[in-house]
Amino acid sequence: MSELQRRPTLMDVAEAAGVSRALVSIVMRGAPGAAESTRQRVLDAARQLGYRADSRARLLRSSRTKLLGLTFSSSQPFHAEIVDAAYAEASARGYEIALSAVASGRPEARAIETLLDVGAEALIIIAPTLNVEDLALHARQVPVVSLLRDNVGDLVDSVSSDDYAGIAIAVDHLVGLGHSRIFHVDGGTAVSSDRRRETYRTEMIRRGLQPVVVPGGPGEEDGMGAGQILQADLPTAVIAFNDRSALGIMESFRAAGISIPADVSVLGYDDSHFAKLSYVQLSSISQDAPLLAAAAVGRAVDRIEGAKSPGSVVRTPHLVLRKTTARAPAAT
Amino acid sequence: MSELQRRPTLMDVAEAAGVSRALVSIVMRGAPGAAESTRQRVLDAARQLGYRADSRARLLRSSRTKLLGLTFSSSQPFHAEIVDAAYAEASARGYEIALSAVASGRPEARAIETLLDVGAEALIIIAPTLNVEDLALHARQVPVVSLLRDNVGDLVDSVSSDDYAGIAIAVDHLVGLGHSRIFHVDGGTAVSSDRRRETYRTEMIRRGLQPVVVPGGPGEEDGMGAGQILQADLPTAVIAFNDRSALGIMESFRAAGISIPADVSVLGYDDSHFAKLSYVQLSSISQDAPLLAAAAVGRAVDRIEGAKSPGSVVRTPHLVLRKTTARAPAAT
DNA sequence: GTAGTCTTCTAGATCGTTCTAGTCGCACCA
């Protein structure tokens, strides 16, 4: 019964309002150059017909698409937070966001191509896995902003969180609480795991303390495994690669009757949803996703509008104190 | 130094290869009607220039866009799973996916409009919050598939999981283990909370058992709160609205020294990531996101290609047995 | 009264594709 009806075009509205296509275009864009009376007449006609501009045609013709391409990984909760914040910041600055997911069977390169095909004026790539050359290749076409990764060559912008500072804050905090046996459970092959591990080592050594790194990974199970290993030679404090790992560590301690923070302090990284749960109350290093996202969007827009050369923004993370870190137990 | 270079068009390739635009188009699309020798020549030229078709122009001209619009909520991990699976199924059926997120400050209506503007041939909306009239309005333009919600009027397709069956399976399972004091912690205002709650009631009554519903919600904190309430009058089994709620419930029990499943069995819903963790091992009702996603994509494609009238697909969930449900303790 | 300026409007080109309707050779067959 209800056959699919062709969507109305500028032409349809023009006929209905008795004006030219061009004038309708002017009115719809809110551009100056139309009398108030005709403006109303056109708007009425458009409303009546349910007219909406076809973005394909619009984007094709106009040099400016006002589109920011954003890739994210569907399996990373942290990325979802960024997507959310990016939308807000983009629309505040008058841009739209074109999303493209990196999923299983859909590599980053594919996600990026899709965004370019669709006319994105800049690319924001969360934790890019592409090598510097490939990134540079794209950067010759449009401004590219790397989010959460900073060694990306000098053709692409980067917005990242200062892992050095983050780990330093973590070590400082624990040392300040009187800890000296502070171990680190690393993130295995995860992005920025290497840097955090090395920073942990140097920060410990700088304070005359003995660094001990236990191999881990980005998930709860990884933390769980590391927790088992830690129990053989228990430190007084643990810095986990991230919150999920910290959760696994704590779980393994709990099972072994080791109490937190009385026996051992645990510090997470990311200040994620999990850390905030009332029954977790994990002290954590916050990278502040919304701020990072806003900075990335800002950087992309600046590059599009203001030219200039690429640069890198580094935000300093901060400690969110909760209940899993406390003074070191009296030495045994 | 490296000025942003205009991306090559069909025309550029045509000139380089010494043929017409139309022929290049034919070759690039892999359409028949070009000699093998020229085909190679054109492909070489295209590769040399780094040519990629501009999807805006392509979509504008061709009646078929082969685009499936998919809305999802950036804050729902369950949606991420679906996105992942949808990509796979769509590309298997020769379609692309256009993503649009529902985020804070970006309502569903906005997300849908974006998808239509971009030329999506069908809409897949995960857990739509729009009312039946608004959905029908869109359904007059393109096929609309509602995922995870089924009372959507007779103009739109729906693919959902059978909540009746899911809860029936849950009750069956627990009754089979000898439980009779089975309580339900509901999902508050969350989608499908009402249905699960009512089904729980009727299923209990059908078996001559007394239903007890404790108000909850979709998050861990909600479960935590419900857990406190439950402790005042402890059942032998609890059916949670979802896994996250179950986690909160279990956490509250653990704090009170109530052991699972010895004292009380807990059953989750969704079979999410959390349920699978080695230290959680939550028995749960699985809705099988990948299968739902595949069904939704399939339905959308069928509607686009084969016409026919809208219909609804209902998938039966199944029980995933782990360690949080066990025989009822001997009656006191 | 003519030129200049402003406002309001329009015709037509244009963006980069795809599609329609050819043209051009050339072999085949009666």
Next chain:
DNA sequence: TGGTGCGACTAGAACGATCTAGAAGACTAC
């Protein structure tokens, strides 16, 4: 010899918007 069919290719019109250039009319200025 002269249609006919076929394969390879092309010119030009779409698609639905934006943009440029300029026209028409009203109003001011000298």
